[in-house]
Amino acid sequence: MRLCVAMAVLFLVVGVFPGCSQAPDELGLGYSGAVHAGNVRLLVDETWTDGQGVRHVCQEIFDAVFEMVDQAEEFILVDFFLLNDFFYEPGPGLRPLSQELAERLVAKRKACPEVAIVFITDPINTVYGSIPSPLFEAMEQAGVRVVWTDLDALRDSNPVWSKPWRLLAKPWGTGPGNAVANPMGEGRISMRSLLKLLNFKANHRKVVATEKSLLVASANPHSASSAHWNVALRVDGAGSALALESESAILDFSGGKVGTAVPAVRGALGEHALPNNLELLTERRIKEKVLALLGGAEAGARIDLAMFYLADRDVLRALAAAQGRGCRIRAILDPNKDAFGRTRNGMPNRQSADFLARAGTPLRWADTHGEQFHAKMLYVEQPGGSATLLLGSCNFTRRNLDNLNAECDLAYAAPASEANMVRAREVFDRWWSNPGGRTYTTEYATYADPSRHRRLRAWLMERTGLCTF
Secondary structure, eight states, X not given: OHHHHHHHHHHHHHHHSOOOOOOHHHHTOSOEEEEOOSOEEEEEEEEEXXXXXXXXXXXXXXXXXXXXXXXXXXXXXXXXXXXXXXXXXXXXXXXXXXXXXXXXXXXXXXXXXXSEEEEEEOGGGGTTTTSOOHHHHHHHHHTOEEEEOOGGGSOOSSHHHHHHHHXXXXXGOOOOOOSEEOTTSSSEEOHHHHHHHTTOOOBOOEEEEXXXXXXXXXXXXXXXXXXXXXXXXXXXXXXXXXXXHHHHHHHHHTTOOOXXXXXXXXXXXXXXXXXXXXXXXXXXXXXXXXXXXHHTOOTTOEEEEEESOBOOHHHHHHHHHHHHTXXXXXXXXXXXXXETTEEOOOTTHHHHXXXXXXXXXXXXXXXXXXXXXXXXXXXXXXTTSEEEEEEESOOBSHHHHTTSSBOOEEEEEEETTSHHHHHHHHHHHHHHHOOTTOBOEEEGGGTOOOOHHHHHHHHHHHHHTOSOO
16 A cells, blocks of 8 residues: 555646656657678676686777777767776786776877867766766866766656756755765765756666777776676777767757867768668667567567566567567666665665566576676577677666657677677687686575565665666
8 A cells, every 4th residue: 555655646746737848759769770780899897706706808899998998090089978986906817997087098198199089978977066076077077078868868767756857956066075975986066966866867878989990889988887798899991970969969958069070970971882781770770770679579589688687578578479479588687786885785686587487588697705796688589690790888678768868779780600799609608607606696596586576676666767777
C-alpha cells in the first residue's frame, strides 16, 4: 500500500511541475551519420586475476589517444565525461590518466600552437562549480578551448527531482562552498552544487577526433577508473567529420563553436565510392540500432553482449525474443558491486540478469576486484557471415538510450572473417572461458538475485529516474 501511495505521489509531481521544454531534435541530439571506413581497429582494456589472486591490467585505449594527439596537425576535438583525480590513489594497475591527458594536450599546444584544441566536458569535474580543477585550468592557460556542457538544456532524466529543482533551486545558481562533504572525493561543496548533482544529468560521451583519426570509447581519462575494463574503436582516415557534426550540437547549446576545422573535414564526406560500413550514432539513434540488430538477428545468429549497466525494458524484451527465435546469446555483465571503494547494491544488472536467465540466456559476471566492467559492446553475427560491432559510451538503460544523457557509439559492419570481428569474438570468448589460469568472469549463480521486491524497486528507480543508472 505504501509503495502504491509513493508511486502515485511521484507521478503526480512529474505531471504538475513544468520541466525542460526543448526537444532533443531542437538541440541536435539523436544524430546518425555513415561513411565507409577502411582502417578500423578494436582496442581493449581488460583486467584479470591470476592463480594467486593478483590483479593484472592490460590497456590499449589511451595509448592510442595519446598517439592521435601527437599525430594531429590541424585540430584535436575531445569530449570526455570524466577528467579529474577524485577517488584516485596510486596502486597496482592504476595510472594517473587525467593528468596524463591534460599534460599531453598542454604539451601539444606549446609544441604546435597552430593546432586548435577543443575539450568538451561535463561540469561534474568541478562538482558543478564547487571545486576548481587544476587540470582544466592548466589546459585553458595553455590555449585549450574548454567547453562546459550546459546540462540544463538536456531533458530531465530525473523529473521527480528536476522539475521542482528548476523552480526552487536553479535560480540560486551554483558555486563554491563548504556546506556538505564532496560526494565525488575530498573537500566540501556548496549545497547548491549538491542540489544540481541530484538531477543526474550528464554529457557521457567519450570521443576523440582529429583531422586524421576518430576514436569512440567506453573509457574515460579518469585516474580512479584506469583499471576498468573498456573497449573502443579507432578509425583512421574516415569518420572525423561525423564526430564534428554530432559534437557541434553540444557546442551550440553550450556556447562553443567547432571553428574552422569543420568545413575542412566535411569536404571529405561523399568521396568514398565504397558502401558505408561505419555509423556514428548518438542518444536515441543508438537504441534504434540496438533494437534493429536484435530484431533482425536470424535463428542461429551469434549475439554477445558485454555491458556495464543493462536495464532498458525494450532491449531486454528484444534479447528475450531473439533467444526465443533460436539466436545464440551470451551476456557478460558487471555485478554492480564496486564504485570507487564503495559497495553498491547490484542494481540494475542483477535484476535484468534474472529476467534474461528466466528467458534461457547464458550469463556470466565480470569478476571485479574494485574496478568496474565498464565495457558497453554488442556483437551480432548472422548465420550468413555478416557481422556488426556496436560500442561506445552508451549503457543500455533509459537514461542512456532515450535522449536524456548525451551519448555516442560507433556501429561497424564487416564480414565475420574481418580482423576486428575475429578479435571481438576472441576477446569475448576469453572473458567467458577464463583460459590460461586467468580469471575474468564468474558463473551466474555468484550474484544471482531472484528477489521480486528488488526487481520492482530497480524498475521503479529506472522509470522515475531516481537513480544513477
